[in-house]
Amino acid sequence: MIGVFDSGYGGLTVLKEMIHRLPEYDYCYLGDNARTPYGSRSFDTVYRYTRQCVRYLFGQGCRLVVIACNTASAKALRNIQQHDLPSIDPKRRVLGVIRPSVEAIGEHTRTGHVGILGTIGTVQSESYLMEIAKFHPHLRVFQEACPMWVPLVECGEHRQGGADYFVRQHIDRLLRQSAEIDTIVLACTHYPLLSEKIRRFTPAHIRIVEQGRIVTESLYNYLQRHPEIEQTLGKSGKRIFQTSDAPELFDRFAAIFFDWHVRSEKVVFQ
Numbered sequence: 001m002i003g004v005f006d007s008g009y010g011g012l013t014v015l016k017e018m019i020h021r022l023p024e025y026d027y028c029y030l031g032d033n034a035r036t037p038y039g040s041r042s043f044d045t046v047y048r049y050t051r052q053c054v055r056y057l058f059g060q061g062c063r064l065v066v067i068a069c070n071t072a073s074a075k076a077l078r079n080i081q082q083h084d085l086p087s088i089d090p091k092r093r094v095l096g097v098i099r100p101s102v103e104a105i106g107e108h109t110r111t112g113h114v115g116i117l118g119t120i121g122t123v124q125s126e127s128y129l130m131e132i133a134k135f136h137p138h139l140r141v142f143q144e145a146c147p148m149w150v151p152l153v154e155c156g157e158h159r160q161g162g163a164d165y166f167v168r169q170h171i172d173r174l175l176r177q178s179a180e181i182d183t184i185v186l187a188c189t190h191y192p193l194l195s196e197k198i199r200r201f202t203p204a205h206i207r208i209v210e211q212g213r214i215v216t217e218s219l220y221n222y223l224q225r226h227p228e229i230e231q232t233l234g235k236s237g238k239r240i241f242q243t244s245d246a247p248e249l250f251d252r253f254a255a256i257f258f259d260w261h262v263r264s265e266k267v268v269f270q
Contacts, residue, residue, distance in 0.1 A: 001025075001026040001027060001060065001061055001063075001233070001234055001240070002018070002025050002026065002028070002063075002065075003028050003029075003060070003062030003066065004018070004030070004065075004068050005030050005032075005050070005053050005057060005065060005066070005068060005069065005072070006031055006032070006067075006068045007031070007032050007033075007035070007036040007038040007039075007069050007071065007072065008031050008032065008036035008037065008150070008153075008154050008190065009033070009153065009250075009253055009254070010068070010069065010153065010188060010189035010190030010191075010193075011029065011069060012031075012257045012258075013068075013189050013190075013193070013211075013212045013257065014066070014097070014211065014212045014215050014216070015068065015257075016212065016257050016258065017212035017215070017216040018216050018219065019239070021213075021216045022216065022219070022220060023237060024235045025233055025234065025235055025237075026233065026234035026235065026236055026237070026238035026239075026240075027239055028057060028060050028061075028062055028240040028241075029239075029241050029242065030053055030056065030057055030242045030243070030267065031243045031250060032243075032244045033243050033245035033250060034243075034245040034269075035244065036150070036154055037150045037151060037154065038069060038072060038075075039071050039118075039119025039120050039122065039147065039188075040120050040121065040147065041071075043075045043076075043125075046071060046072055046075040046076050047076040049269075050076035050077075050080065051076065051079075051084060052269055053269075054080060054094055055084075056267065056269075058088065058089065058092060060242075062092075063091075063092055063093070063233060064092070064093045064094075064095070064233065065092075065093070065095070066094075066095050066096075066097075066215065067094060067096045067097065068189050069097070069189060070119065070122045070127075070187050070189065070211075071119050071125075072096075073096030073098045074098060074121065074122050074125035075121060075125055077094065077096040077098075080094050093226075093229055095222065097215050098127050098128065098131055098187075099131060099218075100215050100217075100218035101185060101209070101214055102128065102131040102132050102134075102136075103218075104209070104214045105136060105139065105183065105185065105209070108183045108207050109182055109183040109207075110182055111180045111181070111182045112138055112139050112140055112180075113181045113182060113183075114139055114181065114183045114184075114185065115141075115142050115143075115144070115174045115177075115178075115185070115206075116128050116141060116144070116184075116187050117143075117146055117149075117170065117171075117184060117185070117188070117191065117198075118143065118144075118145060118146070118187035119145065119146070119147070119149075119150060119188055120147050122145075122187055122188065123143045123144070123145040124145070128141060128185070128187060129141055140178065142174060142177040142178050142181060144170050144171075144173050144174035144177075146170040146188075148166040149166065149167070149170070149188065149190065149194060150190045152166065153190040153193050153194065154190070156253065158193050158194050163194070163197060167198060168197075171184075171198065171201045171202055172201075175202075181206065182205065183209060184198075184202065184206055184208050184209065185209045185211075186208065186209065186211065187211075189212070192210045192212065195208065240265075241254065241264035241265070242264055242267045243266060243267065244266070244267050244268070246266070247263075247264040247265060250262070250264045251263060
């Protein structure tokens, strides 16, 4: 299977695009809802949690795991790739969401001024600043941490009027950093659930970039380049959903993303 991991529900926005674009593959989604949000946690804690979840997905038969969480990609992915995979199984692969997003940014901006909206952990890691400097050194990058956005989504309050204040507040703070920002990257896979409000409080000429399609297209290209991985993947259209919190809550919330009923299983981490 292809494993898809997130600290909560946000990675479902990525999984939905994967299923739409690559429906033939088998997928196992794991949401660490019991320990969300990751954004305000330390590097060591995020690394420990992410490594535990990746190892679990390997144990479920996943040959390839996509970390559909910006915070985990920023704080844990490199260590897992460089230090853990060689001892666990060098034939398995773990991919993240930051690099594909960064590689695509150059296609969107015209002014060269790019805004990043993310969690505290993603912003403080400066992962986007470093990666953009590698791929697009001519771009100017401005960041804004949005600590309330993930809790609003995880609590199901993202569609309520009370969320408007927090959405507008952070967009205004970001745009005050540069009047030339013409592209904003939603650097958290939870944020597309707030996309209607984000669009409402963002000037119409600014392009808003979500990660689901970008990450999915990157996965497709990766599999084309690596047939030794692609050929090990199941192609029966299987979908497995797992959560570290209450399955009934996960199933109810997951219904927002999919047109069919989701039945998840509970995973207990020590």
